[in-house]
Amino acid sequence: MYSQGLIGADGATEETEEFLAAFQARIDREEKIEPNDPMPEGYRKTLVRQIGQHAHSEIVGMLPEGNWITRAPSLRRKAALLAKVQDEGGHGLYLYSAAETLGVTREQMTEELLSGKAKYSSIFNYPTPTWADMGTIGWLVDGAAIMNQIPLCRCSYGPYARAMIRVCKEESFHQRQGYELLISLCNGTKEQKEMAQDSINRWWWPSLMMFGPHDAESSHSEQSMKWKIKRFSNDELRQKFIDATIPQAEYLGLTVPDPDLKWNPEKNNGKGGYDHGEINWDEFWQVVKGHGQMNRDRIKARKKAWNDGEWVRDAALAHAEKRAARKTQQAAE
Amino acid sequence: MSQALFNALLELGDDHLILGHRVSEWCGHAPLLEEDLAMPNMALDNIGASRNIYTYAGEVEGKGRDEDQLAYLRLDREYKNCLLVERPNEDFAHTMLKQLYFAAFMEPYWQAALSSTDETIRGIAGKAVKEMAYHIRHAGEWVIRLGDGTDESAKRMQAAVEEMTPYVEELFTMSADAKACAEKGILPDREALRAQWSQTISNIFDQALLDLPEVKFPQLGGRTGHHGEEMGFLLAQLQYVQRAYPGMSW
Numbered sequence: 001m002y003s004q005g006l007i008g009a010d011g012a013t014e015e016t017e018e019f020l021a022a023f024q025a026r027i028d029r030e031e032k033i034e035p036n037d038p039m040p041e042g043y044r045k046t047l048v049r050q051i052g053q054h055a056h057s058e059i060v061g062m063l064p065e066g067n068w069i070t071r072a073p074s075l076r077r078k079a080a081l082l083a084k085v086q087d088e089g090g091h092g093l094y095l096y097s098a099a100e101t102l103g104v105t106r107e108q109m110t111e112e113l114l115s116g117k118a119k120y121s122s123i124f125n126y127p128t129p130t131w132a133d134m135g136t137i138g139w140l141v142d143g144a145a146i147m148n149q150i151p152l153c154r155c156s157y158g159p160y161a162r163a164m165i166r167v168c169k170e171e172s173f174h175q176r177q178g179y180e181l182l183i184s185l186c187n188g189t190k191e192q193k194e195m196a197q198d199s200i201n202r203w204w205w206p207s208l209m210m211f212g213p214h215d216a217e218s219s220h221s222e223q224s225m226k227w228k229i230k231r232f233s234n235d236e237l238r239q240k241f242i243d244a245t246i247p248q249a250e251y252l253g254l255t256v257p258d259p260d261l262k263w264n265p266e267k268n269n270g271k272g273g274y275d276h277g278e279i280n281w282d283e284f285w286q287v288v289k290g291h292g293q294m295n296r297d298r299i300k301a302r303k304k305a306w307n308d309g310e311w312v313r314d315a316a317l318a319h320a321e322k323r324a325a326r327k328t329q330q331a332a333e
Numbered sequence: 334m335s336q337a338l339f340n341a342l343l344e345l346g347d348d349h350l351i352l353g354h355r356v357s358e359w360c361g362h363a364p365l366l367e368e369d370l371a372m373p374n375m376a377l378d379n380i381g382a383s384r385n386i387y388t389y390a391g392e393v394e395g396k397g398r399d400e401d402q403l404a405y406l407r408l409d410r411e412y413k414n415c416l417l418v419e420r421p422n423e424d425f426a427h428t429m430l431k432q433l434y435f436a437a438f439m440e441p442y443w444q445a446a447l448s449s450t451d452e453t454i455r456g457i458a459g460k461a462v463k464e465m466a467y468h469i470r471h472a473g474e475w476v477i478r479l480g481d482g483t484d485e486s487a488k489r490m491q492a493a494v495e496e497m498t499p500y501v502e503e504l505f506t507m508s509a510d511a512k513a514c515a516e517k518g519i520l521p522d523r524e525a526l527r528a529q530w531s532q533t534i535s536n537i538f539d540q541a542l543l544d545l546p547e548v549k550f551p552q553l554g555g556r557t558g559h560h561g562e563e564m565g566f567l568l569a570q571l572q573y574v575q576r577a578y579p580g581m582s583w
Contacts, residue, residue: 062361062369069357070567073574073583074401075350075384078357079377085360086373093366106366131574131583181583188581301362309364311489312425315482316365322481 015040027228032158035101043227046220047157048102049118050229055095056113056120058088060298064128065137073131080177081134087170094167098159114303122284123210125292132185132192132199138178140200140207140245146171147241148211151231179248186252193253200249201257208276209284211238217281243273334517339394340413340510341520343403344556346386347414350404352435353379354571355422364425371471375432378464385457405575409568410558413508417500419555419564426486426493429475433537434497436468438504441529445521454519473537480541487542494543502551504530 015023023040026033033039062085069085072078096106112118123141128134149171152164185196212218212234224230232240249256260277267273286292357376363369387400418435422428443465446458479486505523507515514520538545554560574583 059366059369066361069360070354070570071573073405073578075380075387075404076401077583079380079384082357082360082373082377082380086370086377089361089366089369089373093370096366184583188583189578191578192581305362305364309425311483311485312364312479315479315486318486319478319482 024226027156027226030228031156032161033156034158042223043229044102046224046227046229047160048099048104050224051095051099051102051160052104052109052112053119053121055092055099055109056118057124058092058095059113060120060124060302062088062092063298063301064124064126064294065134067128068131068134071131072134077134077181084138084174084177087174091163091167091170094163095160098163101159110306114299114306116290116299119288120298121210122287122292123206124298125287125294126202126206127294130195130199132182132195133203135178135181135185135196136199136203138174138176139182139248140178140203141210142171142175142178143245144207144210144241146175147237147244151237154228154231156228179252182252182254186254196252197254200254204256204258205279205283206287208238208242208279209287211235211241213281213284239268239273242276243268246274334513335393335395337510337513338519339390341508341514342386342390342393344413344415344508344511345520346383346390346403347412348418348435349379349386350383351412351414351567352418352431353377353383354567355418355420356428356432358422359428368425375468375471378461378468382457382461382464385460389453389457401575405572409560409565412555412558412560412564412568414555414560415500415503416552416555416561417497417503419560419567420497420500421563423493423496424489425475426479426489427497429472429479430490430493430497432468433472433476434501434534435504436465436472437530437533438501438526440465440469440533441526442521442523445526449520450518469533473533476537476543477541480538480543490541491543495546498546499548499550499552501530502548503553503555506553506556508556 019038020040023038023043033043065081065085065088069078069081072081096109099109100106109118113120123144128137146168149164149168153161153168155161155164182196185192215221215233215235218234221230221233225233246256246261258277260275262275263272264275265272267275287295290296353376356372356379359368359372360376361369363372383404384400387403390403391398391400417431420427420431440462443458443462446454447462449455449458476490479490481487505527507523511520511523515522534545
């Protein structure tokens with residue numbers, strides 16, 4: 001999944017012009033920046049923030065889908081869903097590790113998530129009331145994530161770019177799996193098809209919001225583009241997503257809830273593309289600022305898992321210390 | 334024979350499905366991220382084994398029921414899982430101990446089933462035996478860490494031992510169906526696995542500084558469909574979509 005990691009990113013740097021120019025020259029030569037390389041503080045901070053928020057999105061993203069594991073309607077679907085949610089946790093783990101190469105610990109990042117200081121993708125603050133949502137999340141949400149993440153495979157920061165290669169492969173599998181789930185519903189009964197349509201009606205706009213604000217409103221994008229953390233603008237990626245997705249919806253026999261959606265042959269330099277209606281940005285900012293339907297529940301669930309698990313983590317640490325002490329004692333004897 | 338084998342397979346399939354269901358409840362809520370990955374793994378192993386077992390049970394029965402019809406569309410009294418696996422997760426100590434108790438039984442069970450007279454059983458056992466060895470290792474390491482960790486973890490671990498141990502006996506109990514299958518060499522004799530189970534557990538408990546209590550009043554009933562109160566809620570979740578939208582493909 002993708003996080004709107006650049007919202008409010010602080011790219012300020014205090015390094016000398018010479019240092020910054022040398023760094024920019026490396027970026028322009030498409031050299032990968034590695035953990036021990038010199039880098040502007042603003043570059044490091046921007047990445048810590050973006051990778052951390054991306055990791056948090058994976059972890060919080062386990063909740064809306066985890067909601068259906070015990071209720072999955074067949075054993076095959078149950079196994080696939082379990083494996084998928086497990087993959088999301090795995091993505092969180094690689095991403096936390098990638099962020100740790102920049103000098104921040106997983107514990108620090110977790111505390112920032114739980115205190116509300118660090119954000120995660122707005123999409124996970126919507127509920128998953130029906131089974132069809134498991135298909136829609138795979139198709140639209142993972143589809144939007146892939147659109148965002150494919151360019152991140154070429155991100156200038158080596159550990160992040162490499163993590164993204166594996167993540168994208170798995171996300172692409174999830175997207176096909178989600179789409180296949182929806183095909184089953186659309187080939188099924190009237191109730192199943194209605195369940196699928198209702199789900200798309202709820203997830204379409206939030207999925208478009210995953211690409212972040214319009215370019216004109218996205219204040220920190222320019223520096224990130226220059227540093228090649230980001231390669232395409234929010235609006236470019238959103239347009240690509242819409243153009244790729246509408247034919248897939250048509251194949252399912254489903255519609256997206258946008259009366260203004262229209263094919264425009266002039267768009268994309270004459271290649272054609274879809275014009276779409278205006279996104280409800282008030283809703284977007286409301287959710288980003290913590291007032292979506294599920295924001296409080298998501299953080300509450302993460303806090304509960306973290307707090308209830310404290311004694312387990314303490315015990316693991318205490319046991320490891322006891323073992324190490326016994327070893328030292330044995331060696332001394 | 335086919336009726337006895339069918340019933341004995343349901344005992345096995347239900348044990349794996351219901352335990353898999355319980356451990357899957359942790360996914361996304363574990364004490365640390367590594368366990369958020371490990372627990373779905375164990376759930377997948379258990380649910381995967383149940384799929385193989387139900388599919389074979391459906392073939393043995395010969396009425397055209399598939400894995401989902403057997404997993405989802407029976408009434409509570411028709412589930413034959415032992416009471417141990419349906420017990421609620423409680424805390425991480427209870428969950429890991431339940432996983433260990435079950436795996437310490439199933440590993441030698443599948444080991445013995447590798448020489449079954451039935452080819453399909455040998456196939457299922459070949460895959461499951463490796464998974465159960467891993468579950469013993471994973472859950473066993475946690476039981477040791479928690480038993481010999483902090484005062485709180487030791488207290489919680491011992492409480493889990495007191496609470497879960499009375500449910501162990503049912504793993505060894507032979508139903509008439511299980512006996513009939515054991516006599517033909519199709520499925521292992523459960524009774525014969527006591528020594529191996531005790532050996533595995535006492536090795537782990539020695540390191541975990543835990544005592545295995547003597548059980549005067551074992552809790553039995555699952556094999557005859559006499560489940561606890563929590564089982565109805567588990568089935569309500571498991572069966573929800575299949576019951577609300579009957580006869581559809583998913």
